[in-house]
Amino acid sequence: MSHDLTITDHEIPLAVRDSGGDGAPVLLLHGLGGTLEAWDPLDLDDRRTVAVDLRGHGHSGDGPWEWASILNDIEAVVKHLGLDEPVVAGHSLGGMIAVLWALRHPACPGIVDLDGLRSAESDPGNYPGMDPAARDRELAKLKAAFDAQAAAMGQPLPAELRTMFPARALTKRDGETYARPDVKLLEEIRYTPEFRDTIPLLRQVACPTLVVIPTQDPPGMSGGELMEAFRRGVRRDLAELPPNIRVEELEAGHDMLTAQPQAVAALITAFLGRRTG
Structure with missing residues (x-):
């Protein structure tokens, strides 16, 4: 039976959901704007799973987004719960953190990266096979859309929009309801090299690694030539990886945890x- 707890012997409070049990532990890290509840549909049999609200998300505390500090947060969870050397699985932003974890812990028993490879708003060279002028126009549109989303996160949420967010992702300030993470944290993450492109770091990972990439467009971005080119770039750059890194494709979009939880669970369980035995 899983239970929620907050770790307070760290620089910020860290909220976690621990399934308990004696199985080998798997630490679960959600994506940008998500919460630990993103992992609720996932069934990993008898494994002990520990899902974490990243800093600035869910019920965890606030703090500047520095990648070393995020890894220190994960270290605090591992130490507090006595997880020793867990497998670390992450979706999107969480997958990027899993890669960085593996670089800090080369003897890690394994990591899983669910489409946490690069931002859709990446270097123009990451969209091969697309007319440069059309590519640049589409990237400008994408930037404008992300700018608008970030600005909206800095505003109080009207009642009709609150249902679009899990309750765990909402917070009250001065009598108004806001979504987490706030606009400051979003901007801190958005332009870091690690978020824009994690694949160069992935190539340095020494531990057993499963990478799962989607074959479909992200929700709300369907039918675009830019996303087709984006997937071509990802496949191109994953073509020559060391043998410890296994790449699987899944008939899903970026929301694979929500859309295909059983298929994701099957891939992770097999890995x-x-x-890891």
């Missing part, structure tokens, strides 16, 4: 059985 855990192969790689």
Whole structure:
């Protein structure tokens, strides 16, 4: 039976959901704007799963987004719960953190990266096979859309929009309801090299690694030539990886945890059985 707790012996409070049990532990890290509840649909059999609200998300505390500090947050969870050397699985932003974790812990028993490879708003060279002028126009549109989303996160949420966010992602300030993370944290993350492109770091990972990439467009971005080119770039750059890194494609979009939880669980379970015993 899972239970929620807050770790307070750290520089910021960290909220976690621990399934308990004696199985080998798997630490679960959600994506940007998500919460630990993103992992609720996932069933990893008898594994002990520990899902974390990242800093600035869910019920965890606030703090500047520095990648070393995020890894220190994860270290605090591992130490507090006595997880020793867990497998670390992450979706999107969480997958990027899993890659950085593996670089800090080369003896890690394994990591899973669910489409946490690069931002859709990336270097123009990451969209091969697309007319440069059309590519630049589409990237400008994408930037404008992300700018608008970030600005909206800095405003109080009207009642009709609150249902679009999980309750865990909402917070009250001065009598108004806001979504987490706030606009400051979004901007801190958005332009870091690690967020824009994690694949160069992935190539340095030494531990067993499962990477899952989607074959479909992200929700709300369907039918675009830019996303087709984006996937071509990802496949191109994953073509020559060391043998410890396994890449699987899934018939889903970026929201694979929500859309295909059983398929994701099957891939992770097979990886855990192969790689970690």
